[in-house]
Structure formats: structure tokens, C-alpha cells
Amino acid sequence: MQLYDYFRSSASFRVRIGINLKGLVPERHFVHLTRKGGEQFADAFTAMNPQQLVPVLVDGDETMNQSLAILEYLDETYPSPPFLPTKPAGRARVRALALAIACDLHPLNNLRVLFYLKNEMGQSDEARNAWYRHWVAKGLAAFEAALAGDARTGTFCHGDVPGLADICLVPQIFNAKRLECPLDAYPKVMDIFGACMKLTAFDAAQPSKQPDAE
Amino acid sequence: MQLYDYFRSSASFRVRIGINLKGLVPERHFVHLTRKGGEQFADAFTAMNPQQLVPVLVDGDETMNQSLAILEYLDETYPSPPFLPTKPAGRARVRALALAIACDLHPLNNLRVLFYLKNEMGQSDEARNAWYRHWVAKGLAAFEAALAGDARTGTFCHGDVPGLADICLVPQIFNAKRLECPLDAYPKVMDIFGACMKLTAFDAAQPSKQPDAE
Numbered sequence: 001m002q003l004y005d006y007f008r009s010s011a012s013f014r015v016r017i018g019i020n021l022k023g024l025v026p027e028r029h030f031v032h033l034t035r036k037g038g039e040q041f042a043d044a045f046t047a048m049n050p051q052q053l054v055p056v057l058v059d060g061d062e063t064m065n066q067s068l069a070i071l072e073y074l075d076e077t078y079p080s081p082p083f084l085p086t087k088p089a090g091r092a093r094v095r096a097l098a099l100a101i102a103c104d105l106h107p108l109n110n111l112r113v114l115f116y117l118k119n120e121m122g123q124s125d126e127a128r129n130a131w132y133r134h135w136v137a138k139g140l141a142a143f144e145a146a147l148a149g150d151a152r153t154g155t156f157c158h159g160d161v162p163g164l165a166d167i168c169l170v171p172q173i174f175n176a177k178r179l180e181c182p183l184d185a186y187p188k189v190m191d192i193f194g195a196c197m198k199l200t201a202f203d204a205a206q207p208s209k210q211p212d213a214e
Numbered sequence: 215m216q217l218y219d220y221f222r223s224s225a226s227f228r229v230r231i232g233i234n235l236k237g238l239v240p241e242r243h244f245v246h247l248t249r250k251g252g253e254q255f256a257d258a259f260t261a262m263n264p265q266q267l268v269p270v271l272v273d274g275d276e277t278m279n280q281s282l283a284i285l286e287y288l289d290e291t292y293p294s295p296p297f298l299p300t301k302p303a304g305r306a307r308v309r310a311l312a313l314a315i316a317c318d319l320h321p322l323n324n325l326r327v328l329f330y331l332k333n334e335m336g337q338s339d340e341a342r343n344a345w346y347r348h349w350v351a352k353g354l355a356a357f358e359a360a361l362a363g364d365a366r367t368g369t370f371c372h373g374d375v376p377g378l379a380d381i382c383l384v385p386q387i388f389n390a391k392r393l394e395c396p397l398d399a400y401p402k403v404m405d406i407f408g409a410c411m412k413l414t415a416f417d418a419a420q421p422s423k424q425p426d427a428e
Contacts, residue, residue, distance in 0.1 A: 050359035051314055062303040066317070069309035076302040088290040089276040095283035100265055102313075103280070107321045116348065123335060134330065145264035 001026040004048070004056040006033050007210035010106060010171035011067040012055040016210075017167045018071045020201035022078045026057070030212035033111060068102055071164060083164040094158045097146060097165035101172050105139030109175065129179060136172075136181045143169070144186040153188065155195050162196055170196050174206065215240040218262070218270040220247050221424035224320060224385035225281040226269040230424075231381045232285045234415035236292040240271070244426035247325060282316055285378060297378040308372045311360060311379035315386050319353030323389065343393060350386075350395045357383070358400040367402065369409050376410060384410050388420065 003019065003026040005012035019026060031054050032039045039045065040052045049056050049065040056063060057070045059077075064070050075083040084091045107113070109132050117123040117131060147153045157165035173193045176183060183190055196202040207213055217233065217240040219226035233240060245268050246253045253259065254266045263270050263279040270277060271284045273291075278284050289297040298305045321327070323346050331337040331345060361367045371379035387407045390397060397404055410416040421427055 050363070051318065051356040053318070064306045064310060066310035066313040068313055069306045072309055073302050073306040076305065088287050091290065092278045092283045092287040095286055096278060096280035099280040099282055103317045103321050104265065104267070107317050108327065113322065121335065121337060121341060127335060142265040149264070
């Protein structure tokens with residue numbers, strides 16, 4: 001198994017957590033997203049993933065992209081410990097929480113989007129930071145409400161074992177802290193973040209602990 | 215089963231296609247996203263979905279949001295016809311194609327984002343349309359390359375039966391057409407779009423054929 005990733009990419013961070021939870025040890029390849037104009041734009045990488053985004057996972061003959069698709073693949077091929085509960089309604093809830101971050105929060109604050117706001121729309125750093133914090137605040141407020149209003153929330157997003165929603169939440173909180181977004185309004189989110197970070201699988205996956213960290 | 219949706223929402227469009235493919239007939243509730251300041255912001259709807267986004271599906275005691283989570287739920291509870299292939303690698307490919315649209319293309323062109331660009335960043339209609347077309351072009355070019363470079367692509371995105379990737383692709387093409395994005399560079403995408411639109415499940419789900427269409 002081979003993982004192509006970048007220390008600061010939060011989609012990569014998700015997959016690193018998932019790989020750690022499953023107890024897997026892939027060969028690592030580092031794709032620097034800003035050096036040399038972006039190594040993800042190189043022909044060899046583009047052939048693996050036309051989207052030119054990390055992470056990419058190679059397992060035998062199979063090359064996969066999109067962090068959530070990779071995590072579902074890992075869960076189907078290495079079922080223990082599971083990332084999703086067993087019943088369809090619980091699975092839908094956990095996936096919805098994961099997607100609330102992966103679809104409605106993270107893509108808006110991705111590097112390529114921030115570059116567009118600067119280069120094509122002439123937005124200042126201040127305006128871009130306000131944009132970033134706006135979507136973090138909107139996303140985390142809804143996430144907090146979804147957690148607080150549901151009896152299935154436990155030590156983690158769904159019960160007392162970490163799963164797909166926690167895997168998506170933690171990298172997002174790292175991003176929010178890096179951009180100094182206020183987080184006091186999300187006590188349940190931050191409790192869960194704290195519980196996750198006590199686990200080696202989460203802790204060892206964080207950006208600063210990767211071999212390519214700067 | 216009850217579906218809360220809005221005719222023009224492409225996440226709702228996805229779920230309508232999925233429901234049609236499964237042969238289900240939910241009770242419909244229409245949530246107008248721009249009238250009265252946005253009916254999704256009403257307390258009753260916010261209680262169902264703190265994200266204040268459509269669609270929402272209610273099945274018995276379960277209330278679900280996020281189109282892809284809903285579609286996976288439908289696939290788990292009504293397995294025929296399946297939205298995903300049987301083997302993990304094929305499932306990962308179909309999910310990755312679906313997520314390439316649901317995560318990396320659609321959220322950038324969502325109504326609330328276009329409003330932000332206008333109201334908070336003072337961007338002109340022209341600049342917002344350029345933004346819209348930029349992400350469509352970037353997303354569809356990668357999607358076309360992923361289809362063209364893989365022998366598993368068939369009449370539909372993965373083989374010769376429609377699935378989760380097609381369900382996400384079709385509403386995105388409707389959006390691209392509405393914003394007059396050029397589509398000639400994506401022949402495989404457009405062939406698949408054409409094949410989908412010959413099917414009643416896709417055709418009947420389109421915005422102009424909904425009871426709340428304007």
C-alpha cells in the first residue's frame with residue numbers, strides 16, 4: 001500500500017488517521033503542493049489523479065483518490081475497527097457529519113480557492129481570512145448543533161468509538177486553529193477534538209509529525 | 215418517506231434521481247431557498263437540519279441530510295437497483311467520481327457562496343460568472359480525464375448501469391448549462407449525460423419538472 005500525501009493537506013490528514021486506526025503502514029510519497037509550482041501538477045501525478053489533488057492511495061493494482069472514497073474502501077477491506085456503525089440510519093448520520101465538513105466547509109477554504117480569491121479577484125489577505133473564518137464559523141456552528149441535539153453523540157461524534165465523522169472533524173479543527181478562528185462557541189466539538197487527540201492514531205497523523213513537515 | 219427539497223437545488227436533484235431509480239414515491243415538501251429570506255432558515259427546518267440546506271429525507275423516525283449520505287442510505291435499505299458496484303475498488307472509483315463533483319465542484323458554486331462573493335466581497339455578476347465557469351471547467355476537465363483514462367467507463371460512468379457518479383454528474387451538467395459554460399471539451403461526460411437523460415428516473419427529476427418549479 002502506498003500513500004501520496006502532503007503534511008498540511010487536511011484531506012490527507014483524514015486518510016492518515018484512517019490508516020493509523022486500521023493499523024496499516026503504507027509506503028509514503030510526499031507531494032509538495034506549493035514547491036516547484038506544485039508537484040501535484042506534474043505529469044506522473046496527474047496520470048494517477050486527473051484532479052491533481054492529494055491524497056492518492058495505491059493498493060495493489062488499484063489507484064484511488066478522494067479521501068472519503070479511500071476511507072470507505074479501507075473500511076470495506078479492513079473492517080476492524082469499523083469507521084461506521086452497523087445500522088443504515090446511524091451510518092447515514094455519521095456520513096452526513098463527515099460530508100458536512102468534506103463538502104460544505106473544507107472545499108471553500110482549500111488552497112486553490114484561496115489562490116483564486118487573491119489572484120483572480122484581487123482580495124486582500126484580510127478579506128481572505130474573513131472568508132476562511134466565515135465558512136469555519138458557519139460549518140462548525142451547524143456541526144455543534146447537530147452534535148448537541150442528538151442523543152447518539154457520545155465521547156466521539158457517534159457513540160464512544162471514533163469513526164468517519166471524527167476523522168473529518170479533527171483536521172478541520174487543526175485548520176481552524178492555524179487561522180486563529182475562535183472556537184469557544186463549539187464546546188461539544190472541542191470535547192470530541194480533545195478525546196480524539198488523546199488517541200495515537202489521531203495524534204501521529206497531525207501535520208507537524210509528518211516526515212515532510214516544514 | 216418524506217423529501218424536503220427545492221427544484222433548483224442540485225443536491226436535491228441527486229436525491230430525486232436516486233429515489234426514482236429505487237422506485238420510491240416520497241411525500242414532497244418544498245423549501246424555497248430565496249423566498250421570504252430563505253425558508254431553509256425557518257426554525258422548524260433548522261431543527262431538522264442545522265446546516266439549513268436541502269435536501270432532507272425523513273424515513274420513519276429517522277431524519278437525514280447530506281445528499282450523498284441519503285443516497286448511501288437508500289442503497290443500503292433498498293438494494294435494487296444498486297448505486298455502487300460490488301467490489302471495493304469499483305465502489306471506491308464510483309464514490310471518488312461522485313465526491314469529485316459533490317466536494318470539489320458543486321460547493322464552490324452554491325447559492326450561499328455566490329451571495330458571499332457579491333455581498334461581502336463586492337464582486338460583479340461578471341466576476342461571479344467567471345468564478346462559476348472556472349470551477350466547472352476545472353472540475354469537468356478532471357472528470358472527463360478520469361472517465362476517458364479508465365476502461366471501466368461504459369455507457370455510464372462505471373459500466374453500463376447508472377450509479378452514484380451519474381447521479382451526481384447530471385445535476386452538475388444542468389447547472390453548467392444554466393450558466394452557459396462551454397461543454398464541448400467533455401465528450402465522454404456529455405455522452406453519459408445524454409444516456410442518463412433518456413432514462414425516466416433522471417428526466418423526471420430535473421428542476422423544470424418539479425411541482426415547485428418557477
